[in-house]
Amino acid sequence: MFKKEIYTTRRNELISKFSSGKILFLGNIENPINFEHNTYPFRQDSSFLYYIGIKSPRLAAVLDIDLGETLLFGDEMTIDDIVWMGQQQTLAEKAALSGISKLLPFDQLFDYLKKSDQNTLHYLPPYQSHNKILLGKLFNCPVDLLQPSIALIQAVAAQRSIKSVEEIIELEKAVDVAVDMHRLAIQMTKPGRYEYQISNAMQHFAQDQGMSFSYPPIVTKRGEILHNHMQFHQVHEGDLLLNDSGVETSLGYASDLTRTFPVGKRFTSLQEEIYQVVLHAFKSAEQLLSPGIRFKDIHLKACEALVEGLIQVGFMKGNSQDAVANHAHALFFQCGLGHLLGLDVHDMEDLGEQYVGYSTSEPKDTKTFGLKSLRLGKELEAGNVLTVEPGIYLIPELTQLWEQQNLHRDFVNYDFLKKHLDFGGIRIEDNYLIEENGYRRLGKYLEREVQEIYRLKDNAID
Known part of the structure; x- marks a missing residue:
């Protein structure tokens, strides 16, 4: 990862383009090749990498425009995870490297977003089926009728186009x-x-x-x-x-x-x-x-x-x-x-x-x-x-x-x-x-x- 100040600055710059609401970044998940536990090599979503920097699967981040803060949704390793994959850097430690201190379990994301004003919830076009389904349930609409935020697309494209x-x-x-x-x-x-x-x-x-x-x-x-x-x-x-x-x-x-x-x-x-x-x-x-x-x-x-x-x-x-x-x-x-x-x-x-x-x-x-x-x-x-x-x-x-x-x-x-x-x-x-x-x-x-x-x-x- 880059220094945490880089991610914090990127998020603050993006937030400054909006007057209110929340920005949702959905990370990617591991996708199975032929059965659940035999997966393709994991690659994190690039916009998630740009603003958050964490490469772990099944994460989401919400940038609260009104409060000027970031919430990270994800789960720490269970003992079963540790048995199979060994103890690794904790999610809290990874979040700290990105300048994020507020963590919530991933399964609280849906209820959190449901409580938000969905008219001012900005999100990018999803391409993974998991994220399409999640957004479809959230907005109670077919996935082909999802309406990503044009304002967010334009702001992210403008920011990411200029390389530091x-x-x-x-x-x-x-x-x-x-x-x-x-x-x-x-x-x-x-x-x-x-x-x-x-x-x-x-x-x-x-x-x-x-x-x-x-x-x-x-x-x-x-x-x-x-x-x-x-x-x-x-x-x-x-x-x-x-x-x-x-x-x-x-x-x-x-x-x-x-x-x-x-x-x-x-x-x-x-x-x-x-x-x-x-x-x-x-x-x-x-x-x-x-x-x-x-x-x-x-x-x-x-x-x-x-x-x-x-x-x-x-x-x-x-x-x-x-x-x-x-x-x-x-x-x-x-x-x-x-x-x-x-x-x-x-x-x-x-x-x-x-x-x-x-x-x-x-x-x-x-x-x-x-x-x-x-x-x-x-x-x-x-x-x-x-x-x-x-x-x-x-x-x-x-x-x-x-x-x-x-x-x-x-x-x-x-x-x-x-x-x-x-x-x-x-x-x-x-x-x-x-x-x-x-x-x-x-x-x-x-x-x-x-x-x-x-x-x-x-x-x-x-």
Whole structure:
């Protein structure tokens, strides 16, 4: 945990945004895999971590706005718990580390909330079934009709979006470990290996550093599948391997890096051409990072850079600006350029992209293919932490559909494209802090230039 003053200050700052009522933060519970006592690894809710800091399951906190105090609901270990798991730090001790002195048993939460004015009880959107059911009972309504507090969502999103010095230190820890993990993956990848062997080696490395994956890693030679978690392929000379993986610190802060590299010693000529196109778009976007600029505009500039490169290679034709204006680039770049990063790898996505990545004056485009997958579009602020991750993905099924529908023939060279539908995909991704006068790439430098990757390949390890 951070120092207790940090949690107290965070809670006081949040309370100051409201005139009366109560704020409810529900922690997560342990969820069973196949029977009650065989559970998935526990991960505390990120907003609960941000304001309370305690990682134990089955907790709730209430911030009393009128009294300016916090109540923690939870239970101390029973003797049965101690028999099975050993004596651990007490809940009272954990609460003290968060600056909380008032504790009540968890089973008193429901009655306590029932006595509160439910018109001024603020809560965030629940995503765990346990918390949905609890709130449904509390408000006597179906879970799909629950109405989280928009004011609380907006206040939490605004506060968590600006990272403190302490948070940046944690984020850089996560990036540094991920950089070494990615180097390991590049150097150990060779013809004959399996994707899962590379993934397992990275997991071992991360755990040796006291960290875990921040999300299920994407380690695949089928890089055109954007979120491909299948890792059973054997890799061969001439294949590309796309490695999208990051780690999480003990305090919950995440990194999210991607590199794409040859399985053998070198790219093929086409692979190197396309890689340079993605790298150029990456650098073009990186240079634009600054407070006051809309991330959506950076995304569109990166799209134009991708199209310019694809025209040179032969996959596209025409004018790059016109192609992007007509969304023809989305055949090759179907997703967004990046997202916020912090306690979640897609930071605060549970609060809703409209409130986290966009503004009321410029709402998210939820219909246009490509733009609907852009998680961040609003003006950047100093203190934001985000990813930049352009890519090119050749998806045979999407190409076939667009050609059948006669889409964007003025911009897409289908005859040439169809000769290379087995290409796969390339993505490059780093993590950035927006500063008052520009940006700073977080953590250690991870090789991205072609010759830098080749040097790593030349120093392969078994």
